[in-house]
Amino acid sequence: MTTQMPPSDNQYTKLRWLLTIAGLFLYVGDIWTDIRLAVKYFREGHFVWAGLTLVFVLGGLLVTQIFSYAWYRDDMKDVMMTPEGEPTVSGLSRGSLVVLHLFGMGIFSRYCRLLKKGFAVVWTPRHSYTVDERSDVHKNLFCMATDLSMLKLFETFLESVPQLLLQLYIVLGNGGCSVLQYFSMAFSFFNIAWSLVDYRRCLRRSLPHIGEMPSGLPTAIYLLYKLCTINSHILSYTLLLILSPYTAIGLTVLWLVGTTWTHVLQTNFCSSRRLELLYRAVIGVILTFTFFNVKGEDTKVAMIVYYSFYAFVNIAAPLLLALLKPELQGSTFLLTVGFLIIGGSVLGLVCLVLYYLLLHPREKWREADEVDGLGKETHAAKRVQNFLQSG
Incomplete structure (x- = not known):
């Protein structure tokens, strides 16, 4: 049976890698402007507004850290063990992952993993992969991107959406709007837009029985x-x-x-x-x-x-x-x-x-290969x- 090269839609491309950086920029910008806004409200004596602004930021961070760590822990059951018998993900032990997530760096660690592995595959390829190996490498990158997009969707609806609601209430209900409030609402809006499309495309790319969004x-x-x-x-x-x-x-x-x-x-x-x-x-x-x-x-x-x-x-x-x-x-x-x-x-x-x-x-149900079948589900x-x- 002749094996053909996978179509470009099935490959993690340079454009997708660059868009990952754009998503990271929006994520950081959204959190940074909200924290700056909370400090501004506190200095002006608007303690309730400052508290609510921080609650949404911290609530989104906390929940995404919990799920990120839980998914890393689950994934350890699917990766190779170190010689000492300790499960790791990208060289990070369970203890290292705990520390990372306690300091709120879970999503950042996932961005770093995806960008590092994606860069090695699409910008500086040093290995001559067979078609099957290349397919597995790109599938792994899409799995990492999908996990990240799911966490970003959580963060969007726990932080960006309520934040946009709160800031609109403050602006429309009290009149006037500072530059920082404009930036906060703009970052929240674009973060919502980005996470929705990125999640949708990654999800449909990761489900074998569903056609990818053109x-x-x-x-x-x-x-x-x-x-x-x-x-x-x-x-x-x-x-x-x-x-x-x-x-x-x-x-x-x-x-x-x-x-x-x-x-x-x-x-x-x-x-x-x-x-x-x-x-x-x-x-x-x-x-x-x-x-x-x-x-x-x-x-x-x-x-x-x-x-x-x-x-x-x-x-x-x-x-x-x-x-x-x-x-x-x-x-x-x-x-x-x-x-x-x-x-x-x-x-x-x-x-x-x-x-x-x-x-x-x-929907387009994938046919199992006569030899390999659908494989073990991770x-x-x-x-x-x-x-x-x-x-």
Whole structure:
């Protein structure tokens, strides 16, 4: 049987390596601007704002460190042992990994691994690989990239999205906006956009039975769908918070509903019960802002229900603010934000329909090789299969 060279879509390219650096830049910039903003609020005496800004930063860091370490620990069962019998990942022992994650460097260690190995493969190749060896090397790089994209998705919805909501509430509710606040919101916005597309493309590349998302129009439409629906929803929540701070209780209820639904579906993502409960709580946060397929099943009915509620909230928010705060009726503020919410909702839902009707990659089940079969499933492969599948 003649073995052909894998198509370029199956290779970790120089462009993908450069985009990884771009993702690292956005990640660092998002955290740095938020910490600077928290210090600014503290100096100005806005202790609640400073505290909430830091809580979102530290909450996202803590959760991603927990999952990063747990995944490293699981991966140790799939790699070669050192001569001393101690499991390692890229030369790092269990003790080294604990120290790295205690100091919040888990994601950075993953970026370093991916960039270092990717550089050796795509920029300075020193080995003459066979086709099968080359395929394995690139598959390993994509597995590392997918793990990183999943952690970045967690960080996005635990830090960037709530941060954007908080800063919009502060700016719109109190008037005026500093340069640092603009930078914070900009980094949060672009971090959200980046993590959504990067996660989507890495996920579809890592699942053998699902076609990869093509570049160009499909990616642009998907990005518009997600950004428009998420950001219009964030603006709606902002208006409701301006109307009453007790809206935070309603958001907590929505998180509980999403977490409970995930629990009812009995997700099976983590290797331990306690981690699974934390995972479900994180998915509850994600579902508060956008829809994702929790178990990779047909979810047409669930999506219809979810986006019907989404449309109701986005219509009700500006109407309630206009009715309960008559002084804002006809104001430039309410008209502008209301237009952004309604326009974003309509555009987002139109892009959703276009994407899933015309541009959504169809499943393509991989045939097992007559000799090799599908091979033994690794912990990394199980993670991808049991994670959020689409949305």
